[in-house]
Amino acid sequence: MYKCGVYPVTEKTEISAGIYSYVISCPDVAELAKPGQFAHIKVDGFTLRRPVSICDADKEKGSLRVVFEVRGKGTARLADINVGDKTDIIAPLGNGFTLPESMAPGRRVILAGGGIGVPPLLGVARVMKGNATAILGFKSRERIILAEDFRRAGAEVIICTDDGSAGVRGTVADVLRDESVKGGADGVFACGPEPMLKAVVGECKKSGLNAEVSLEQRMGCGVGACLVCVCRAVRGGEEFMLRVCKDGPVFNGREVMP
Amino acid sequence: MKPKDLSVTVAGVRFPNPVIAASGTYGFGEDYAELYPPGVFGGISCKGLTLSERAGNPPPRIAETPGGILNSVGLQNPGVDVFIERHLPYMKKNCNVVIANISGETIGEYKKIAEKLDETGVDIIELNISCPNVKKGGAAWGVSAAGAGEVTKSVRAATGKPLMVKLTPNVTDIAEIARAAEAEGADCVSLINTVLGMRIDVKTRRPVLGNNAGGLSGGAVFPIAVRMVWQVARSVKIDVVGMGGISSAEDAVEMMLAGAKAVQIGTVMMGDPFAPLKIIGGIERYMEENGIDDLSGIVGKVKPW
Numbered sequence: 001m002y003k004c005g006v007y008p009v010t011e012k013t014e015i016s017a018g019i020y021s022y023v024i025s026c027p028d029v030a031e032l033a034k035p036g037q038f039a040h041i042k043v044d045g046f047t048l049r050r051p052v053s054i055c056d057a058d059k060e061k062g063s064l065r066v067v068f069e070v071r072g073k074g075t076a077r078l079a080d081i082n083v084g085d086k087t088d089i090i091a092p093l094g095n096g097f098t099l100p101e102s103m104a105p106g107r108r109v110i111l112a113g114g115g116i117g118v119p120p121l122l123g124v125a126r127v128m129k130g131n132a133t134a135i136l137g138f139k140s141r142e143r144i145i146l147a148e149d150f151r152r153a154g155a156e157v158i159i160c161t162d163d164g165s166a167g168v169r170g171t172v173a174d175v176l177r178d179e180s181v182k183g184g185a186d187g188v189f190a191c192g193p194e195p196m197l198k199a200v201v202g203e204c205k206k207s208g209l210n211a212e213v214s215l216e217q218r219m220g221c222g223v224g225a226c227l228v229c230v231c232r233a234v235r236g237g238e239e240f241m242l243r244v245c246k247d248g249p250v251f252n253g254r255e256v257m258p
Numbered sequence: 259m260k261p262k263d264l265s266v267t268v269a270g271v272r273f274p275n276p277v278i279a280a281s282g283t284y285g286f287g288e289d290y291a292e293l294y295p296p297g298v299f300g301g302i303s304c305k306g307l308t309l310s311e312r313a314g315n316p317p318p319r320i321a322e323t324p325g326g327i328l329n330s331v332g333l334q335n336p337g338v339d340v341f342i343e344r345h346l347p348y349m350k351k352n353c354n355v356v357i358a359n360i361s362g363e364t365i366g367e368y369k370k371i372a373e374k375l376d377e378t379g380v381d382i383i384e385l386n387i388s389c390p391n392v393k394k395g396g397a398a399w400g401v402s403a404a405g406a407g408e409v410t411k412s413v414r415a416a417t418g419k420p421l422m423v424k425l426t427p428n429v430t431d432i433a434e435i436a437r438a439a440e441a442e443g444a445d446c447v448s449l450i451n452t453v454l455g456m457r458i459d460v461k462t463r464r465p466v467l468g469n470n471a472g473g474l475s476g477g478a479v480f481p482i483a484v485r486m487v488w489q490v491a492r493s494v495k496i497d498v499v500g501m502g503g504i505s506s507a508e509d510a511v512e513m514m515l516a517g518a519k520a521v522q523i524g525t526v527m528m529g530d531p532f533a534p535l536k537i538i539g540g541i542e543r544y545m546e547e548n549g550i551d552d553l554s555g556i557v558g559k560v561k562p563w
Contacts, residue, residue: 221527226285228317
């Protein structure tokens with residue numbers, strides 16, 4: 001179930017250089033949104049919308065938070081939207097993460113996020129409360145985003161950076177390799193660049209952990225009709241082209257990264 | 259005020275309004291149903307069907323371009339049998355005119371698909387001889403009058419359903435190809451399919467599309483489409499369905515003035531899913547403002563200099 005409508009932006013923050021956080025007031029969308037789903041945002045003057053993952057949904061306030069990075073002309077135009085402006089979104093779209101309905105005492109999930117892949121995991125942290133460990137990887141200290149938000153949501157946060165300027169020096173997969181981190185975990189939810197996801201899924205395969213990954217692809221309609229945003233998946237030995245917008249964006253890691 | 263009658267008749271089939279969802283842009287009519295029923299369209303041309311299931315081309319399959327997009331989907335579809343069993347019942351129940359768009363790698367495949375559809379409730383068969391994104395078949399027939407005529411003739415013999423032949427713009431003389439389809443029994447032609455194009459990432463030196471080249475659609479191709487519809491409409495007696503970059507009611511009317519009896523829309527919906535409602539509403543307003551009671555009265559009524 002999704003909506004398409006025009007909604008006001010109530011907050012705008014540049015949380016790191018070129019990375020913007022927007023809060024959009026859209027009660028009907030917020031009510032439906034699940035962690036891992038995305039919003040397809042119209043960009044004035046462009047043919048295509050831009051898919052942006054939903055970072056957080058506040059059902060009481062009726063608001064949606066999205067965080068995106070300016071990567072090209074379209075996202076630069078999106079970043080021109082200011083508080084009080086209206087934004088045209090189709091949301092919530094796609095399938096989110098498969099969250100456990102209850103957690104046995106002492107059990108938890110691992111959230112593995114890299115760079116601009118970190119935002120969609122915040123909603124998971126919020127639902128999991130204290131039952132989540134978030135491994136958040138960035139290029140360097142200056143690029144860290146949302147770490148405080150994850151802590152406030154109740155997650156244990158492990159920061160890692162490529163250059164060692166903050167937290168552990170190394171990648172998210174490096175941290176995941178540590179038994180003291182992944183021991184006792186029920187599964188991994190991951191979002192980030194493809195090499196990182198492959199490394200995370202590889203690590204999960206070795207230790208028999210389930211992994212769900214959120215993928216990105218150049219997208220058209222966003223609702224499953226046009227078949228442009230596909231990814232390869234292997235199910236029961238057979239290869240399929242699945243739609244990132246409708247069959248995903250969250251997939252079983254073993255199926256899309258066999 | 260009495261609501262206007264927007265109906266048109268194409269290839270002997272009545273459409274409650276002249277706006278049709280173009281093949282490949284609206285799946286099998288189900289994906290936008292959360293916003294409005296697919297019955298708002300005069301008709302829907304389903305995703306291009308092949309005899310067996312096809313996985314399509316490697317991603318990325320889309321690139322944004324000035325005023326449009328390039329795509330290289332490559333006819334990903336579940337095959338005609340799955341369409342008949344799982345998707346056609348929904349379309350028959352919820353859509354107005356149901357158009358089955360078909361593609362073959364060989365003439366034999368086109369015939370077999372047409373034979374299967376001949377026994378179903380499909381209203382029109384749209385013969386895709388213009389897909390730019392497949393290696394075999396597709397546009398191979400659509401680029402010559404002889405090829406277009408040959409496929410049309412074979413499918414004509416295989417089905418009694420009205421035949422719409424979808425033409426490629428990537429040819430020297432599209433009117434000659436339209437005449438060949440007409441001569442071999444086509445009931446109407448639809449045009450244009452996408453215009454062949456390509457983009458290259460200057461940093462990686464890689465083509466932006468996984469299939470290297472693709473088909474251009476959207477507002478950027480609209481003037482090309484209008485010109486070709488105009489040329490074809492003057493050259494054949496059968497009905498013409500116009501498409502290619504239509505983004506507004508004014509564009510739709512323009513296409514009809516060029517000679518299209520109905521129009522297909524697609525790319526515009528990626529930006530605005532409500533475009534069909536706006537275009538249909540806009541056509542009705544145009545009729546009211548200009549005192550038009552019968553839409554077919556404006557078809558081909560451009561006054562050339």
